Amino acid sequence: MAADMPAPAEVPASAPSAPLTGARPPGGRRRASPPAAGAIAISAPRPAAPARVASASGAATAPSRRGEGGADRRPAFEPATALAPAKVNLHLHVLGRREDGLHLLESLTVFPDVCDVVTARPAPPGVFSIEVAGPFAAGAPADASNLALRAAIALAEAVGQGPAAEAPLGVALTLEKTLPAAGGIGGGSADAAAVLRLMNRLWSLDLPLERLSEIGLSLGADLPVCLHAPAPAWMAGIGERVSAVSGVPPLAILLANPGTPTPTPEVFRRLRHRDGAPAAWPAEGCPGLDALVGWLSDTSNMLEPPAREVAPAVSGLLQTIAAQPGCRLARMSGSGATCFGIFETMAGAEAGAQALRRAGLWAAAGRSAGA
Ligand SMILES: C[C@](O)(CO)[C@H](O)COP(=O)(O)OP(=O)(O)OC[C@H]1O[C@@H](n2ccc(N)nc2=O)[C@H](O)[C@@H]1O
């Protein structure tokens, strides 16, 4: 099944272009800017650097090559914003393990409209920077290891215009972190996928989805499926095989996180059963909620047991979600610890989210697209 490129969730940035200065931004914002062109080339992921070092950027004053001759001072593109929706693994079966240690997976994946937000503004050639803000800013690195920034650099390098190139591209990214990091709902992968799609358009590269997927896979196994957001998708292989699915109803989804990060490598390390059975998707799909919940009840998230070892709170959270009025199914997403509930109605999902927030947890409700 070949998937079409989904309509990207992008809108023009409403805020004016922020000046790039080395000053620490107010309001808990953290900024990182790899040095300007000609200083240090960023060509591979580097160890996390303290934000203050990375933000002492030459970006503010670095001359734009485009403008050096005074010939063309137009920005390379208009600022724009993209949504990076949470990824929810409705089921997740582990079918085996490759020789390199990576696991063969199968997952029906949907994307409720609970999103991080990425904004791209023009920057001088060779300058690739990121500023991280929002309620979960502390969970995401504000340096060159941020997956959103790495995605922009990887894309530029893929077309021979990385930071070290003769005629490099440049971008100043702002990332509003609304999704809890290391939470099993994509997080960094969702951000990176949004950046790949956004910059592919803003830099007028027009790379096909397959090529973006290859570039994305070098950043994480979840990138290819996140590139399909917001359309539901079927994930296979280690995550590199993604196809469109049909017969998935739109869903009212509650997301809740117990506050304990469950790092993906650690969860896989604790996994003891890797012999899951494939769950065939019916040719006619599961067009209604009853049919989908029925199909899901024969599946599971095989990462739930190892994730519970890392975050025992997952068990109680699943019970709490399941007990909310109108909840039809409660399960963990990805490697956890975020859990989700599928509800009869959006009102039910929102009421459930409110109840969980009153209990002091992060919770949100969103609708996922059908197909
Ligand atoms: C569990 C899922 O969330 C399901 O959607 C994803 O497969 C995880 O994707 P991700 O977070 O992008 O994972 P990556 O950053 O690529 O890998 C993190 C670590 O998870 C383990 N990993 C990941 C994917 C995979 N198919 N097999 C694995 O064993 C590996 O130890 C790897 O080093």
Ligand SMILES: Nc1ncnc2c1ncn2[C@@H]1O[C@H](COP(=O)(O)OP(=O)(O)OP(=O)(O)O)[C@@H](O)[C@H]1O
């Ligand atoms: N933009 C980003 N947002 C969140 N985390 C990031 C980002 N870039 C890098 N990271 C790092 O990636 C780690 C994993 O976070 P992420 O939110 O991607 O995990 P996750 O939700 O469990 O992912 P998945 O569901 O793909 O397994 C974090 O601990 C963080 O240090």
